[in-house]
Amino acid sequence: MFKFAARKILGLTKDTTTEKKIKEAAKAVFYSKGFEGCSSREIAQAAGLNVALVNYYFRSKNKLFQEIFSEALDEFVGSMVQIFQTELSLIEKLTIFIEKEFDFLARHPELPNFIINETNRDENCAIDESKYFNKVQETGVFEQMKLAQSKGEMIEIDIASVILLILSNCQYPVMSKNFMQSIMPIPNEQYALLLQSHKAHVIEMLVNYLFKTKI
Numbered sequence: 001m002f003k004f005a006a007r008k009i010l011g012l013t014k015d016t017t018t019e020k021k022i023k024e025a026a027k028a029v030f031y032s033k034g035f036e037g038c039s040s041r042e043i044a045q046a047a048g049l050n051v052a053l054v055n056y057y058f059r060s061k062n063k064l065f066q067e068i069f070s071e072a073l074d075e076f077v078g079s080m081v082q083i084f085q086t087e088l089s090l091i092e093k094l095t096i097f098i099e100k101e102f103d104f105l106a107r108h109p110e111l112p113n114f115i116i117n118e119t120n121r122d123e124n125c126a127i128d129e130s131k132y133f134n135k136v137q138e139t140g141v142f143e144q145m146k147l148a149q150s151k152g153e154m155i156e157i158d159i160a161s162v163i164l165l166i167l168s169n170c171q172y173p174v175m176s177k178n179f180m181q182s183i184m185p186i187p188n189e190q191y192a193l194l195l196q197s198h199k200a201h202v203i204e205m206l207v208n209y210l211f212k213t214k215i
Contacts, residue, residue, distance in 0.1 A: 031110040077132045084139035101170040102199040112171040169202045
């Protein structure tokens with residue numbers, strides 16, 4: 001291991017396998033403990049490497065965190081953009097988005113807490129989260145909502161409230177899993193099935209509330 005690290009420090013090409021190993025370990029540690037709850041040494045131990053090698057690849061814990069956090073937001077927002085930039089109707093977009101959001105969160109249940117906790121930190125990770133909002137805005141979905149409201153197809157409601165309704169109804173069921181299991185005897189497998197059926201309730205509730213054309 002020492003010889004390998006020494007070769008790297010001498011300026012040889014970085015190994016992509018090692019870099020990926022560090023990022024996967026860092027992702028698991030950051031998702032579990034957040035930026036302030038862990039150290040570079042802990043990340044190195046999770047990767048089975050030494051701290052010097054981790055710092056060689058990513059310079060600092062902060063730089064490594066910024067990369068992990070940016071990738072998390074890219075993945076989180078990417079699915080929204082793909083759907084919202086289509087020519088589908090608002091109801092179709094909302095339905096598909098909620099379906100994909102529940103499926104995405106089933107694969108990455110740790111993401112909502114991670115993103116919210118880190119954006120709420122007093123000293124944030126120096127990433128401009130507004131650019132991710134701008135990506136969604138550039139799809140034209142908000143203008144589509146305003147047009148639907150002007151035509152009487154959608155209720156008069158602030159766009160921020162629409163975002164809150166969608167995110168809270170999609171993310172809270174995933175984030176509250178431990179709380180729900182503490183008050184109700186729901187095994188993990190059954191909770192996963194519950195979320196799949198709950199998805200249909202969320203779609204029906206939001207579409208029927210937001211739009212004059214019901215499903």
